[in-house]
Amino acid sequence: MLNILFIGLSLSSILLLIALGLAITYGAMGVINMAHGEMVMVGAYVAVLSGIWLDANLLVAIPLAFVVTALLGLAIERVVVRKLYGRMLDTLLATWGVALLIQQAVRLEFGLSFFGVHVEGLGPGLQHVTTPAFLQGTFRLAGVELNAYRTFIILVTAVLATATWWLVYRTAAGMQVRAIIRNPNMAAASGIDVKRVNSMTFAFGSGLAGIAGVLISGIRTVFPDMGPPLVVDGFMVVVTGGVGSLYGTLLSSALLGEINALVAIGTNDILARAVMFAVVILVILIKPNGLFSFKER
Amino acid sequence: MALENKLRLAAYALFFLAVFAAPVFSDEFLLNRLSKYLVYGMLAIAIALTWGYAGVLNLGQGLFFGLGAYMLAMSLKLSSPTSLQQGADQPVPDFMLWNAQPGSPTELCCITPGSFIWLPFQSQWTGLVLGVVLPVLIAGLLGLLVFRKRIAGVFVSIITLALALLVRLVVGDAQPVTNGFNGLTDLGWLTIGGLEFDPYSHATYYLCAATLTFTLIGTRLLVETRAGLILQAARDDQTRARYLGFDVPLYQTFFFLIAAGISGLAGMLYVVVAEFASPTFMDLSFSIAMVIWAAVGGRNSLLGACLGAILISAIETSVSETAALIEAWKAVIGLIFVLVVLFLPRGLAGAAHDLIKRFRHSQPHIAPSSREQRNEVH
Numbered sequence: 001m002l003n004i005l006f007i008g009l010s011l012s013s014i015l016l017l018i019a020l021g022l023a024i025t026y027g028a029m030g031v032i033n034m035a036h037g038e039m040v041m042v043g044a045y046v047a048v049l050s051g052i053w054l055d056a057n058l059l060v061a062i063p064l065a066f067v068v069t070a071l072l073g074l075a076i077e078r079v080v081v082r083k084l085y086g087r088m089l090d091t092l093l094a095t096w097g098v099a100l101l102i103q104q105a106v107r108l109e110f111g112l113s114f115f116g117v118h119v120e121g122l123g124p125g126l127q128h129v130t131t132p133a134f135l136q137g138t139f140r141l142a143g144v145e146l147n148a149y150r151t152f153i154i155l156v157t158a159v160l161a162t163a164t165w166w167l168v169y170r171t172a173a174g175m176q177v178r179a180i181i182r183n184p185n186m187a188a189a190s191g192i193d194v195k196r197v198n199s200m201t202f203a204f205g206s207g208l209a210g211i212a213g214v215l216i217s218g219i220r221t222v223f224p225d226m227g228p229p230l231v232v233d234g235f236m237v238v239v240t241g242g243v244g245s246l247y248g249t250l251l252s253s254a255l256l257g258e259i260n261a262l263v264a265i266g267t268n269d270i271l272a273r274a275v276m277f278a279v280v281i282l283v284i285l286i287k288p289n290g291l292f293s294f295k296e297r
Numbered sequence: 298m299a300l301e302n303k304l305r306l307a308a309y310a311l312f313f314l315a316v317f318a319a320p321v322f323s324d325e326f327l328l329n330r331l332s333k334y335l336v337y338g339m340l341a342i343a344i345a346l347t348w349g350y351a352g353v354l355n356l357g358q359g360l361f362f363g364l365g366a367y368m369l370a371m372s373l374k375l376s377s378p379t380s381l382q383q384g385a386d387q388p389v390p391d392f393m394l395w396n397a398q399p400g401s402p403t404e405l406c407c408i409t410p411g412s413f414i415w416l417p418f419q420s421q422w423t424g425l426v427l428g429v430v431l432p433v434l435i436a437g438l439l440g441l442l443v444f445r446k447r448i449a450g451v452f453v454s455i456i457t458l459a460l461a462l463l464v465r466l467v468v469g470d471a472q473p474v475t476n477g478f479n480g481l482t483d484l485g486w487l488t489i490g491g492l493e494f495d496p497y498s499h500a501t502y503y504l505c506a507a508t509l510t511f512t513l514i515g516t517r518l519l520v521e522t523r524a525g526l527i528l529q530a531a532r533d534d535q536t537r538a539r540y541l542g543f544d545v546p547l548y549q550t551f552f553f554l555i556a557a558g559i560s561g562l563a564g565m566l567y568v569v570v571a572e573f574a575s576p577t578f579m580d581l582s583f584s585i586a587m588v589i590w591a592a593v594g595g596r597n598s599l600l601g602a603c604l605g606a607i608l609i610s611a612i613e614t615s616v617s618e619t620a621a622l623i624e625a626w627k628a629v630i631g632l633i634f635v636l637v638v639l640f641l642p643r644g645l646a647g648a649a650h651d652l653i654k655r656f657r658h659s660q661p662h663i664a665p666s667s668r669e670q671r672n673e674v675h
Contacts, residue, residue: 032451083639088451089354093592094638096585100631108624124624228581232462239455274466277459284456288448 002144004265005258010150012257013157017212018230019237019249020164021205027244028181029198031081032092036234037227038102039069039206043213044222045106048127052120057132058214062156065210072102073206077199085198099227107224124224129217153215160208161250167204168246177201181244236280242290252291256280304653308600309513316506325497330614332496332570335505337590337610338603339512339563343556344591345602350520351552352532356454357461358587361432361557363578365564367468367481368431370574371415372424376485387419391483396473409473421488428565429558436557440550447546449535458581465579480575487569496570505566509603512559516599519555528552589630593637594644601646609633 046065109122168174179187241248264272380388487494531538594605
């Protein structure tokens with residue numbers, strides 16, 4: 001039983017890393033970023049490529065993926081999202097277009113495949129990333145057999161979540177983000193450079209998704225179409241938790257990850273996902289603003 | 298305004314003329330393909346109705362399409378020759394025998410657990426009726442629940458999306474009863490009153506064309522009724538519409554279920570034309586594709602959305618047949634989509650509308666009004 005809860009916790013961790021970025025961008029800017037799943041995918045490919053080209057392991061890929069996806073996120077914010085503030089549903093559609101572009105860029109090896117140039121690691125095929133030797137196998141803790149890699153996922157997430165919490169609740173920049181979440185117009189009137197903070201927030205959220213991608217690459221197959229299901233899961237977490245509430249995101253990712261693990265043990269992965277969707281629908285029907293929303297003013 | 302109405306009437310007339318004249322210029326292969334585009338056109342109309350007129354973006358429209366498709370496909374599966382040749386007195390789908398435990402009776406009642414739900418589908422009418430009734434029922438129930446609780450905007454999108462994905466997963470998982478992710482293939486032809494609808498025939502094309510025509514005219518008339526106007530008022534300012542005493546959730550639910558019915562109908566037609574039903578109909582990407590069609594064509598225009606669907610899917614199939622572009626084309630679609638959202642927020646129909654306006658008021662002092670028009674678009 002403890003083992004199942006532990007697997008659930010590792011699922012929750014990845015969900016949390018994906019959802020944190022979505023929660024901040026959606027809560028603060030009213031942007032639904034459907035290309036967020038592609039950030040995870042790009043992060044996973046950074047792990048693949050750094051294995052092939054740099055002969056480096058996952059640990060190196062983590063900061064690398066953060067930088068790559070944060071820059072990519074920054075570019076998307078500057079080129080597309082910036083022009084669409086205040087048009088929430090349009091951001092959903094435009095970023096879906098961006099997602100298609102990124103998927104095809106990876107599949108076509110950035111278009112180089114047309115010129116007969118092959119970038120090893122990219123393309124339509126499936127990729128696998130082997131975890132470093134010291135993260136393979138299991139170890140015993142308090143009488144429970146724990147998978148080393150899953151423990152690693154949980155630890156990395158704990159560190160990143162704490163760092164995010166510290167950034168948002170203990171720094172001046174974080175206060176600006178929180179001000180924007182509550183009321184963007186009032187924040188702008190108080191002299192906060194909303195555009196700049198938005199860009200930074202978007203980039204940071206994308207970077208977290210990139211790290212989630214690296215972590216996923218150790219347990220799942222990496223392929224160009226892996227993004228959409230992940231962004232859907234991320235949104236389910238954000239909406240269930242309550243938009244704009246980071247604690248809500250934390251708790252609902254824990255809830256959904258554990259539900260997923262528990263049902264999957266009893267039945268199978270497919271039905272586990274179905275049950276997760278059912279729970280999300282019920283939560284929205286019962287509490288339309290999510291489990292942990294603050295009062296709108 | 299009068300000119301605008303005339304132009305709109307002309308556009309509709311031209312469209313119907315083109316649709317009904319198309320068979321003269323096409324072989325049966327092209328005709329089959331055109332039938333599919335017309336079905337997609339109906340889906341875009343459904344999206345325009347809920348998104349453009351009711352302001353509710355349904356990201357799970359594929360659910361209603363998929364349900365319509367599965368209902369008819371189940372009936373047509375039982376009328377296919379192979380289902381009759383499975384050694385039972387009554388037809389039994391071939392995949393059920395592959396999935397059945399050895400020794401189970403070759404009867405729909407009990408060949409596999411749950412196979413009894415196929416029993417009513419021995420009549421083709423069950424499929425035909427349920428294909429519309431089931432989507433309408435589900436949409437009605439869901440709409441009442443959601444709109445009564447004043448759940449709005451993105452939350453509705455998430456609920457519909459989650460429901461579509463949930464059903465997709467359950468259908469895919471119920472392998473013995475639904476043939477899982479392989480979907481239902483090898484179907485019989487739809488037969489109404491002795492007339493067989495061969496998917497490559499003129500009859501099938503005209504069936505699609507006629508249904509699309511009725512849908513387009515019907516929805517056009519519907520949005521001009523009092524109910525349609527109230528709905529649009531609610532879209533623009535829900536609180537005000539509610540304070541004026543209108544039961545907004547009721548109107549929203551009504552239009553939501555009409556759109557679901559249209560989608561169910563489209564699903565049935567698709568099964569007749571394409572001869573299969575698959576869980577991928579309920580995928581996120583297909584539902585978003587419908588939204589893309591409507592957005593490119595113009596979400597506030599029923600005809601525009603319909604044309605958007607036909608246009609994009611026509612370009613998509615023709616370009617994807619060029620071997621080098623099969624993969625690149627998806628990137629092009631993505632790019633078109635980003636550009637349309639950024640620069641043509643009301644789609645092609647909106648652009649055409651502006652063009653006509655500018656043409657009429659070419660005097661410089663009226664020019665600012667067109668800019669205002671553009672700014673109020675969301």
